[in-house]
Amino acid sequence: MVSIKDVARVAGVSDKTVSRVVNREPNVTADTMEKVRLAIDSLGYIPNLAARSIRSSRSNIIGIITDYISTTPYSGDIVRGIQDWAGVNARTVLLANTDGDLEREANVWRTFKAHQIDGVLYVAMYHRTVAPASGDVTIPTVLVNAHAEEGLSFSSIEPDDFGGSAALTQHLIELGHRRIGYIRLNPLLLGANERLDAFLVTARSSGIAESDMIIRLGMEGPIGREINYVYREAQSILSLSDRPTALVCGNDEMALQAYLAALSLGLRIPEDVTIAGFDDFKTVSLALKPELTTVALPYHDLGWQGAEMLNELVQGSSKRIERRILNCGLVVRKSSAARDRVV
Amino acid sequence: MVSIKDVARVAGVSDKTVSRVVNREPNVTADTMEKVRLAIDSLGYIPNLAARSIRSSRSNIIGIITDYISTTPYSGDIVRGIQDWAGVNARTVLLANTDGDLEREANVWRTFKAHQIDGVLYVAMYHRTVAPASGDVTIPTVLVNAHAEEGLSFSSIEPDDFGGSAALTQHLIELGHRRIGYIRLNPLLLGANERLDAFLVTARSSGIAESDMIIRLGMEGPIGREINYVYREAQSILSLSDRPTALVCGNDEMALQAYLAALSLGLRIPEDVTIAGFDDFKTVSLALKPELTTVALPYHDLGWQGAEMLNELVQGSSKRIERRILNCGLVVRKSSAARDRVV
DNA sequence: TTGTAGGCGTTATCAG
DNA sequence: CTGATAACGCCTACAA
Numbered sequence: 001m002v003s004i005k006d007v008a009r010v011a012g013v014s015d016k017t018v019s020r021v022v023n024r025e026p027n028v029t030a031d032t033m034e035k036v037r038l039a040i041d042s043l044g045y046i047p048n049l050a051a052r053s054i055r056s057s058r059s060n061i062i063g064i065i066t067d068y069i070s071t072t073p074y075s076g077d078i079v080r081g082i083q084d085w086a087g088v089n090a091r092t093v094l095l096a097n098t099d100g101d102l103e104r105e106a107n108v109w110r111t112f113k114a115h116q117i118d119g120v121l122y123v124a125m126y127h128r129t130v131a132p133a134s135g136d137v138t139i140p141t142v143l144v145n146a147h148a149e150e151g152l153s154f155s156s157i158e159p160d161d162f163g164g165s166a167a168l169t170q171h172l173i174e175l176g177h178r179r180i181g182y183i184r185l186n187p188l189l190l191g192a193n194e195r196l197d198a199f200l201v202t203a204r205s206s207g208i209a210e211s212d213m214i215i216r217l218g219m220e221g222p223i224g225r226e227i228n229y230v231y232r233e234a235q236s237i238l239s240l241s242d243r244p245t246a247l248v249c250g251n252d253e254m255a256l257q258a259y260l261a262a263l264s265l266g267l268r269i270p271e272d273v274t275i276a277g278f279d280d281f282k283t284v285s286l287a288l289k290p291e292l293t294t295v296a297l298p299y300h301d302l303g304w305q306g307a308e309m310l311n312e313l314v315q316g317s318s319k320r321i322e323r324r325i326l327n328c329g330l331v332v333r334k335s336s337a338a339r340d341r342v343v
Numbered sequence: 344m345v346s347i348k349d350v351a352r353v354a355g356v357s358d359k360t361v362s363r364v365v366n367r368e369p370n371v372t373a374d375t376m377e378k379v380r381l382a383i384d385s386l387g388y389i390p391n392l393a394a395r396s397i398r399s400s401r402s403n404i405i406g407i408i409t410d411y412i413s414t415t416p417y418s419g420d421i422v423r424g425i426q427d428w429a430g431v432n433a434r435t436v437l438l439a440n441t442d443g444d445l446e447r448e449a450n451v452w453r454t455f456k457a458h459q460i461d462g463v464l465y466v467a468m469y470h471r472t473v474a475p476a477s478g479d480v481t482i483p484t485v486l487v488n489a490h491a492e493e494g495l496s497f498s499s500i501e502p503d504d505f506g507g508s509a510a511l512t513q514h515l516i517e518l519g520h521r522r523i524g525y526i527r528l529n530p531l532l533l534g535a536n537e538r539l540d541a542f543l544v545t546a547r548s549s550g551i552a553e554s555d556m557i558i559r560l561g562m563e564g565p566i567g568r569e570i571n572y573v574y575r576e577a578q579s580i581l582s583l584s585d586r587p588t589a590l591v592c593g594n595d596e597m598a599l600q601a602y603l604a605a606l607s608l609g610l611r612i613p614e615d616v617t618i619a620g621f622d623d624f625k626t627v628s629l630a631l632k633p634e635l636t637t638v639a640l641p642y643h644d645l646g647w648q649g650a651e652m653l654n655e656l657v658q659g660s661s662k663r664i665e666r667r668i669l670n671c672g673l674v675v676r677k678s679s680a681a682r683d684r685v686v
Numbered sequence: 687t688t689g690t691a692g693g694c695g696t697t698a699t700c701a702g
Numbered sequence: 703c704t705g706a707t708a709a710c711g712c713c714t715a716c717a718a
Binding site: 687688689690691692693694695696697698699700701702 | 703704705706707708709710711712713714715716717718
């Protein structure tokens with residue numbers, strides 16, 4: 001391993017001078033700098049960050065703690081957003097997974113502490129409340145796609161499920177739909193309730209009668225092992241004699257099942273029924289034909305901006321608890337159409 | 344920050360003795376150990392891994408380099424497999440993403456080197472050949488879901504696309520299908536060719552005539568920005584007067600489009616046509632009704648075993664280049680049925 | 687502008 | 703079985 005001393009010897013200067021060049025400190029002549037640069041290149045010197053972190057007790061590492069339960073492919077983009085921020089801001093990312101196991105989580109926090117990391121992004125794979133179990137370890141933390149359980153105080157960044165769902169509902173109403181089916185996500189999901197509430201509030205305020213909102217539960221049971229009624233419920237709703245002209249699904253995966261149900265009944269989308277999802281999970285939303293009208297979750301931005309928030313916390317430029325809510329944009333594609341085309 | 348010296352003082356021993364206890368070295372009396380343990384707990388001491396790595400020049404960190412291009416949700420399981428191995432084996436995981444940018448990649452390698460990481464898992468998000476651009480940095484490396492381009496020598500671990508596709512084809516033939524459609528993945532994907540080749544070889548060896556294999560290209564163009572013909576091609580194949588009784592798709596996402604095409608033509612799955620996919624991407628394969636017969640890519644195992652291979656390399660217990668191929672298991676669900684039910 | 691001395695927290699070495 | 707001392711690679715503080 002080539003160290004700062006080797007470089008110093010080759011360049012004919014002291015190790016401190018090399019350190020100055022490497023860290024872009026002032027007060028080095030262009031001439032000296034050049035000599036040092038040359039020596040660095042010829043030796044292939046790379047500073048040892050561990051040694052640096054000992055002295056400066058800042059590691060420039062941020063940690064990500066996730067807790068995927070079973071298959072949640074969606075939110076990898078959050079992690080990518082964090083990585084992108086880290087790449088641009090010369091940070092490195094440590095990644096750990098708790099699997100929802102408390103003992104394992106405590107271990108993760110200790111390991112992170114042992115690595116002297118600057119801060120933690122605590123990432124939930126679906127929008128919900130969390131209770132970080134850091135034990136007696138204290139590290140600046142921001143919750144991403146989650147907020148803290150009652151009594152805990154953490155900064156957080158979350159998607160505006162409510163706003164997104166309201167926009168989607170508004171869109172359908174503007175298309176002339178007055179009788180709308182709704183298949184709910186697992187009620188254990190925070191997003192499930194926000195999305196449903198927004199649907200109800202928006203529909204009511206547009207004068208839609210309760211009897212014209214056909215609400216069904218699409219899935220229930222523990223996350224990752226839920227029982228799924230979506231296909232059956234979609235068929236049931238679409239078989240009603242006074243079938244709604246639009247069907248909103250809790251997420252895109254459910255919309256996929258609604259498509260299959262509609263097609264199996266010989267209904268065309270959107271001529272016979274408008275279908276909408278939520279998430280803009282592109283593997284589904286763009287594979288569906290016609291492509292799916294849905295609401296985009298800002299996963300990448302949750303990660304990126306979460307990293308920014310954490311950075312402010314670490315720098316000490318902001319000490320207060322912040323709860324940031326990110327907009328979820330409506331994505332109109334071909335699965336939604338005006339009601340008058342439907343009649 | 345509480346250091347080993349603080350613990351030593353409180354326990355009334357030397358710092359080296361504390362070090363022995365922490366590292367489970369032999370030659371410490373149970374009594375001394377107990378005293379030290381107590382001091383550690385009461386102070387909340389956590390060893391500084393940076394300092395340790397300086398002395399021992401082993402960091403117990405492994406690095407993951409990925410290169411996601413656009414949206415590839417599938418293979419997050421590879422990373423999870425690596426994490427799981429790391430959790431069990433007391434390693435920490437550094438994560439970095441190159442975005443396919445060579446300059447950025449060179450930077451990642453340098454950063455990893457600077458962190459003294461023990462080894463690198465170079466992870467491709469879809470099965471293909473790669474050329475790690477590590478510059479003059481040398482770190483033990485294993486390629487995951489990829490193999491090295493001509494002339495480069497790296498150990499690698501890869502899925503057996505060929506075997507999986509052969510098993511799937513065999514399954515269809517055993518069900519009595521003698522005329523089969525096939526929609527190809529983007530030919531740029533390594534898996535695309537292996538899967539198609541296996542299909543052709545297996546079908547031929549079962550005496551299926553070339554004219555009874557209806558091969559179509561489903562997508563082409565640069566990865567992440569391909570043009571997608573799947574829906575159109577599926578409709579075209581299924582509209583043939585001598586329509587095949589089974590349709591194989593390059594992956595599950597394509598199978599989804601085939602479902603939509605079939606249903607739009609009023610065909611029932613599997614009564615009128617058997618459909619099969621590849622990947623077992625559960626968000627799709629289980630959401631489809633009937634659930635999809637497909638082939639499971641062993642993503643989690645690719646990660647886990649890749650980490651094991653890397654560990655052997657790092658330990659020096661194995662110096663030779665190994666290319667390990669992992670089995671892809673056939674997953675039979677309800678979208679495939681015997682041909683005699685079809686007639 | 688540059689260099690020297692010392693120390694960060696840990697482990698290796700070797701003496702007791 | 704235990705401890706003193708040195709050393710890892712770097713940076714801080716201060717002196718030249």
